[in-house]
Amino acid sequence: MNKPLTILGLESSCDDTAAAVLRHIEGEPAEILSSVVAGQTELHAAYGGVVPEIAARAHAEKLDICVEQALIQANLTLAQIDAIAVTAGPGLIGGVLSGVMCAKGLAAGAGKPLIGVNHLAGHALTPRLTDDLRFPYLMLLVSGGHCQFLLVRGAQDFTRLGGTIDDAPGEAFDKTARLLGLPQPGGPSVEAEAARGDESRFKFPRPLLNRPGCDMSFSGLKTALLRARDQIVDEKGGITVQDRTDLCAGFQAAVRDVLAEKSRRAIEEYLTLSPADPVLAVAGGVAANSAIRAKLETICAETGTRFVAPPLSLCTDNAAMIAWAGVELYRAGQTSGMDLAARPRWPLDKTSPAMLGSGKKGAKA
């Protein structure tokens, strides 16, 4: 059974178009033979992208080039690929459809199995690709518009412990940058300002911090920031550099504290499973923020949980993660038929209730 498995992965569900070739021998670390991302700089994609690619045609054209490049860089022909994995959702329908159609064409033309992959499962399984994690592990998944805690018990077994009920943290950083006239993407620019600021000057709210569970809210933060900014402008007629760095520091501290406290609760819940080697894996732009990362590492140390953050290039949208999810599904016998459909909506966990504010409790969010 130690025959290598070589999978071509395709991704076009969001702002980027990507293709990758990955080889895996059971019991050994997987080898990324190539990973091509067209369109955006890694920096932009890390924070959810700035200029989205919407046209299905543009995705389709870029996919052809990406696949060709991925095969050339892997020094393989399509005939040497064992199966083709493709993101089948969730995402913008035009992009997802382009990827699925391209993958079907390749699979039919080369006579290879087709594997439909959930984009979020691709992100959630990435720590197994990079760090060879064992199930179950806890995942803080922060990708573009998403932010959720997932209990990962298997390649197709995800339980959502909670997540943002409104904005994702990356979005909150971007909007803070917009409100303070800082460059996009907001993650690095707000972090750089915050590093020089005094986080104790502005006391921003920590929404939902005292509520049970792992749900988070970041939307109210931007209102609080706006209010503080306007108050300074009313008083002095403008904001100084020091005001701006202090506002950024206060904002970042609020995001950090909410993520840290909710991570602590998610870890508590996860530890009741008595995992042999407890791990919190953090994937996404949040792990690139050194203040937030340091706090999460502290929480992990305090709870005897290992902190893992896959490299940023594999946390932003890429096709290596899709190929890897393809490896896991292929080994589980989960290939797709030629009727594989593109799904704009595809929640990873359909069993957990929708997040707070969306239930029968009424609109409280």
Added chain:
Amino acid sequence: MTAAFAHSLTLPLPEDTAALAACIAPRLGPGDVLLLQGPIGAGKTHFARSLIQHLLAQADAFEDVPSPTFTLVQTYEAGDLEIWHADLYRLSHPDDVIELGLIDAFESALCLVEWPDRLADLTPPGALVLGFAANADDSRALTIASDDPRWAATLKGCLDDTA
């Protein structure tokens, strides 16, 4: 736009915005377009989320309603009603609106559109325009207007109590 219908009101608390959204929600159907204007933090998404969650709850469908800023469009199904929640802020070309399928959705779905200035010439006639602004006391000023006078009858009863 020549406003054939226009109304202004103050929403003291987020709960008031949610109550207004819940009042308006059941009166809407396919082909209705709500354009949500206002700067960041004015309450556009809160209004849209409240409205969508109300319609989903009535159809016994419970789902998260995340911000559409990064995904551009989030779609929902409340029974037979398809709902589109779009945030056009990141769009750079009006052509993108067509690629998103939004023009077709204006006919077939209930559409809630944030940053609708990106629509430019593609702005559908008869849309209900909601302009949100944050006041200094954290209440929200809302103006509701349309070039279609039918909205006055549609919204009757929703705007009086909260004014």
